[in-house]
Amino acid sequence: MPRRPDDLRFFILTGPTACGKSALALALAEAVAAERPLEIISVDSALVYRGMDIGTAKPSAAELAQVPHHLIDIRAPHQPYSAAEFVRDCMALVDAIHARGAFPLLVGGTMLYIHALLHGLDALPQADAAVRAQLEAEAATRGWPAMHAWLAQVDPVAAARLPPNDSQRIQRALEVWLVSGQPISALQTRTPQSSAWQADWLRTHMLSLEPASRTWLHERIGRRFEAMLGQGFLAEVERLRADPLLHAELPSIRSVGYRQAWQALDGVFPMAELSARAEAATRQLAKRQITWLRAMTGRQIAASDQLDAAQLRAQALALLRPLLADSQR
Numbered sequence: 001m002p003r004r005p006d007d008l009r010f011f012i013l014t015g016p017t018a019c020g021k022s023a024l025a026l027a028l029a030e031a032v033a034a035e036r037p038l039e040i041i042s043v044d045s046a047l048v049y050r051g052m053d054i055g056t057a058k059p060s061a062a063e064l065a066q067v068p069h070h071l072i073d074i075r076a077p078h079q080p081y082s083a084a085e086f087v088r089d090c091m092a093l094v095d096a097i098h099a100r101g102a103f104p105l106l107v108g109g110t111m112l113y114i115h116a117l118l119h120g121l122d123a124l125p126q127a128d129a130a131v132r133a134q135l136e137a138e139a140a141t142r143g144w145p146a147m148h149a150w151l152a153q154v155d156p157v158a159a160a161r162l163p164p165n166d167s168q169r170i171q172r173a174l175e176v177w178l179v180s181g182q183p184i185s186a187l188q189t190r191t192p193q194s195s196a197w198q199a200d201w202l203r204t205h206m207l208s209l210e211p212a213s214r215t216w217l218h219e220r221i222g223r224r225f226e227a228m229l230g231q232g233f234l235a236e237v238e239r240l241r242a243d244p245l246l247h248a249e250l251p252s253i254r255s256v257g258y259r260q261a262w263q264a265l266d267g268v269f270p271m272a273e274l275s276a277r278a279e280a281a282t283r284q285l286a287k288r289q290i291t292w293l294r295a296m297t298g299r300q301i302a303a304s305d306q307l308d309a310a311q312l313r314a315q316a317l318a319l320l321r322p323l324l325a326d327s328q329r
Helices: 021-031 061-066 083-099 111-119 129-142 144-154 156-161 167-180 184-188 196-205 214-230 233-241 258-265 271-294 309-327
Strands: 011-014 038-042 103-107 206-209 300-302
Touching (some): 011 111, 111 271, 196 309, 206 309
Parallel strands (some): 011 206, 038 103
16 A cells, blocks of 8 residues: 555655765765754665675765665675565664654665555565476576567566566566466556655655766766776675675676676676676666656656756755754654
């Protein structure tokens, strides 16, 4: 069931990957420190994993010390973390942060987590290990583009949302169809995408950094990945590969960048292609994030490519400060 407005006592700072969310979050915490301390709850499905620091652009030790951060480094990479667990943990943290006299700032771009907070979780069937094994075996023979074509026959709506190589989501969509006999797209839309109160809530509780220029975002994605390589990203992936509990099909290793690096080290494609492939996958992620955001009617938008740091901070503070005042009454 959708959440009630009284449960949602936090502010969301979101947007596509590489748009500047983390820097703005720290600037906001500094700006309101004398009024009310902020604590950051990460809304990022990759930051939950320990040992995955460079490729996730995880906050540095100094940044983590500057402002309290939550839901970072809470899982080993072989331990999956679900949207249901995020909702449970996030709501508990919101209560605890308010009890300390602070205010929760949710920061990140895992849109499924945000959707789950606002709308509740879709009533999808549980994972079926036998069906998954069947699908993996078939994919090994036919390839994931062929599996995507199969999905297009049984659930064209879901297939249209997924690239042909998104094996994790293609597998899940086919699994749901085989287990339930219903398209995952139909089950996911049983909860309305928006409602009047949610749109009103978003107007005052969410700021989305959405650059007007895709070129600007793509250039930032490219520069960031090259910086990650310079910081030792491949050595980080090599350390992960040395862990016998980890393999390429885990959700952690399927994260953008890690998946491509793992494949390059496996010899799936030449190492010289790594940057191009990882950056292309990250651009696709950003595109999917923006698609999610467009369904969140009422959100406030800041064009992060057209505003400087001071202007972004001022726009965010104009939304945040009334919430800080209201929550102290």
